[in-house]
Amino acid sequence: MADKVEAKEVKLTAKDFASDQDVRWCPGCGDYSVLAQVQRSFPDLVGIKKEDIVWVSGIGCSSRFPYYMNTYGFHGIHGRAAAIATGVKLANPKLSVWVATGDGDLLSIGGNHFIHACRKNVDLKILLFNNRIYGLTKGQYSPTSEQGKITKTTPYGSVDYPFRAISLALGSRATFIARTLDRDVKHLQAMIKRAAEHKGLAFVEIYQNCVIYNDGAFDIYTNKETKDDHTLYLQHAKPMLFGKNKEKGIKLDGTKLKVININESDNSINDVLVHDEFDESPLYATLLAFMAENSDLPTPVGVFRQVFRLTYDEGVENQIAHIKAKKGEGDLEKFLFSANTWEVN
């Protein structure tokens, strides 16, 4: 390689991450935005080579994602993306492994793999395209559909209680948990980059609009007229303010959160909870995770929590290195002849 001139690293562009396949989502689908923001963010990822990126998915609309990325990709089977991705990562820990998945794929048929990947802190980046509906099977309710939802399988309204994906991830000990919106492209890009930088399992819930079967499900968080009052952008070490003029804040009242107006005489900015992404205890982030269901409170987006722990793949690698150091590299001859042996002449 002596004759090879040290090439200056060329900065990649979004285009470099687009595959030659036609994208086949419905016109107006929120998935287009996620794909675009991933392709726009990836050139900025520091220290990750394009050939080291692997996208793994399960089944569903969002799971077609790997076909559209010019990286390594594995379109798996329903629900199993996290398990396949775990194998990919364990067998080659230097890879950057991403999972594209939907609310049915990750939280219903693949729920078991999700909670265990979180628990083990496998170094995977999981993007949940949560549209609260089954799209590819044409409109059945999902485990994140709100109670009472009318769908093809629930013509009289669903009686199930939905999962809160963030709190499920928290309960499963994920080390990075965030939420973002398909229509807020800057925020979406920022969350993708934060996930990429996190060492350990990064879970990003993306509120994603399904134009065909659940159109407008997240309008309240993205429409100009309503978003200021219903969406709370979490920022580390910043008071939790929202509203058109950031006049409203979240106050911790005992173990409950409530909204106060900081301009009212009884209140001040000092009463407003200051967001701490790095709180070791999951209790605070759990309070935030429950806000989305409370109509009196805004829905937070941003990083709920980030903690740092040895990842599963690092643990596995370290243990192998440790045992090799202790016992010496495996020697086949010694190994096969190691038991109680006897000789026949």
Added chain:
Amino acid sequence: MEKTTLDLNSVTVRFAGDSGDGMQLTGSQFTNTTALVGNDLSTLPDFPAEIRAPAGTTYGVSGFQLHFSSEDIHTPGDSPDLLVAMNPAALKVNLHDLKPGATIIVNTNSFDAKNLRLAEYNTNPLEDGSLQGFNVVHVPLTQLTSIALENSGLSAKEIARSKNFFALGMMYWLYSRPIELTLKWVEAKFKDHPQLAAANEKALKSGYYFGENTELFTTRYQVKPAKLQKGIYRNISGNEALALGFITASVKSGLPLFLGSYPITPASDILHELSKHKNFGVITFQAEDEIAAVSAAIGAAFSGALAITTTSGPGLALKTEAIGLAVMTELPIVIIDVQRGGPSTGLPTKTEQSDLMQAMYGRNGEAPIAVIAASSPADCFEVALEASRIAIKYMLPVMFLSDGYIANGSEPWKIPEPDDIPKIEVNFRYAEEDFQPYKRNENLVRPWALPGTPGLMHRIGGLEKANITGNVSYDPENHEFMVRLRAQKVKNIENDIPPLKIIGDEDADLLVVGWGGTYGAITEALENVRRTGKKAAQVHFRYLNPFPKNTGQILKKYKRILCPELNMGQLSKILTSEFNVVIESFTKIQGLPFKTSELMERIEKILGEKNNGRK
């Protein structure tokens, strides 16, 4: 007292007691010592699925049978010459298996009212004459152990637990075996509990000296070393041999071994064994479920590992869809199914061969895979190497069928010289030029291009692929083409495996066809029949998909074909439909292996029929 030593060629003994009596341990200690003495041997552990079934009951009885010999043997023996019965239940359950006139050593202390009632004996069999015809040796095992250990400082309960070592010592004396190997084991096992180590050592020695001094035994026995092939041997179980085989395959291919597994009887020992050998770089991933286990293996194969998953029938059912994914993505994985009694949870600790159809056809769509089966505990080593070779060379899933009988059973294994084991060729794709993920070589095999390789970025998945490009394709002609191509790829393996070999009389009228763990019993039955001057031939399948090329030709040569299987005739059905031959199926579905005598009886019946067995 002067005692005589009698030479025997072959002995079958069975240890039986409560599942908490340590019979498996006693049996394996006796086995390991017997191996070191140089006998050929074969074992049959037989235990309930419950870890500690209620003491004293018949369903809680755990047994360990060992056949050892100065000659080449193939089975754990049909009927024991000697039974050690630790309690009435053990006697009751095992009595009907014994040879006429067999010796029964009973622990008389356990034949009290309570244990007799638990075993549902109305009268004490030691007193009511029902054991007439057997040589019953009354040994107060519990009492003798208590006396031996009275100053050990152990509790009465702990002392009682050592009675299996007393019995083992006595058996060592009776069959002229050294006690040193077990002493070494005790020392290592209880190195942090010197009191227990001392007690077990004392119990073992006391049993041995009891044998020497008691007037109950006037004769001891000796079985001379077997004239095995020259070499260095160790005793090995099927699960151990399998684990060693895959580590060897990892070394010989240069690929890291990745095992994705979820604990399941009787396959868990493979996971246990491989977890110990991290200095070979083995990654053992105990997954959250069977599906995750195989899915992770598929992911690891994509990353370039020698990826395997171990399970038993119920777990294989769960892995089905993912195996189809491996078929579609054309990635090399080995699925190991240690078969047990089914369906559903079935008989977890008992053996059966009833997953053959599941292995061959149990997937949605047209999804053929390679299927190979091991025929004995030691054979699991070679089959592991062969499964790895085929998976890697042909880029496809390989099903490795073992069963509970060979997984837990053990036999002497001539350890191969590592240098004599051929390398497993691996050809990762690196060149960018002309790369297409589904472009194939002469064997129809696509390239193995690993994530991390610059310039070879590509996508694979479970949707139908266009050949060459690997792009998603719904084209009708392409689908048919690809289905046939994937089948042809499996079929091509037939050019790369040895032909089926006829054992016995090629010119016989009767051919006995088997596969997997029935090899020992069929072989022994045929040897016995042929020794009487009758003619019979045998073939035994290792390769079940594809079959060896000469299979049809051999099957058609014989007037009658008998196929013994531990299922309802699954191989018979497959051979009948593939080769259009008439097969007489002989089946047994009791969770137990064939007895040699059962097979002999059937074979002799056929040979005795009119026209020398001709139809």
